[in-house]
Amino acid sequence: MRKTFTTLLLALPLALAGVSAAQADTASAEGRWRQIDPDTQRAKSIVEISRSGNGTLHGRIVELINPSRPDPTCDKCSDDRKDQPITGMEIIRGMRADGANKWNGGTILKPDEGKVYKSKMELIEGGAKLQVSGCIAFICKSQVWERL
Template identity: 70%
Template sequence: MPRTESTMFKYICLLAFSLLPMQAAAADPAEGRWKTIDDETGQAKSIVEITQGANGTLSGRIVELLAPSRPNPACDKCKDDRKGKPITGMEIIRGMKPDGDAYSGGTILKPDEGKVYKSKMELLEGGGKLEVSGCVAFICKSQVWVRQ
């Protein structure tokens, strides 16, 4: 039984649509690699990779230390599950949620102090920079990170 052109077209369309992902998750604009800049010295300190979890929250992990004070430093001052673990590879941003054009509700760890702060983030300059703040009560300190 010969196939008609319309039947062939249907098979081609079906094949094309079956090759597409069922549901492509949109990447969050804050996802990617960021060079952290020390707010006091202005020097680049590390590269942090921000990713979005299945639940929609963002987390950030140090993937490279640019000028470590010693080889393979660990978070000796940490008081949680990160205590004594290597800083390279460590998750320092946890539970950050989109909040309009910014992010909030998460925490950030400052490994050299071992302290965890409430955090918020905001994309700047069309997504080329990220302002990251760590807060205690109403006092916040910010750094501006640069997209890699």
């Protein structure tokens, strides 16, 4: 009985650490996200968001789901991503924290158009979803991505 009690006491901090880590994951945009097309409601790609050394967030497409052609490249891009493979491409750059669960000041690339938009992101639904917006002037579009 005493041995079981001691084992439970030792396991408690580990269990609490696991709960804290799970909660921390939902309070950050870091991780893998399923990009959902707002028109078709179908998944288009998997994007992995990570933190740079300077604290900004950036995101790469790690998988295209049902691409329109095999191994597509960003032929419409006009920056350093021109003619580069879309899989592995950094599409989110320079997102800075702007309060709790919000980021802005960065850009997002729409590879099929080759256009770069000013962007902002916000965790919603307890961190299970990420609302991603891209704007040119006062015209904005947003998508809701699902956490994997």
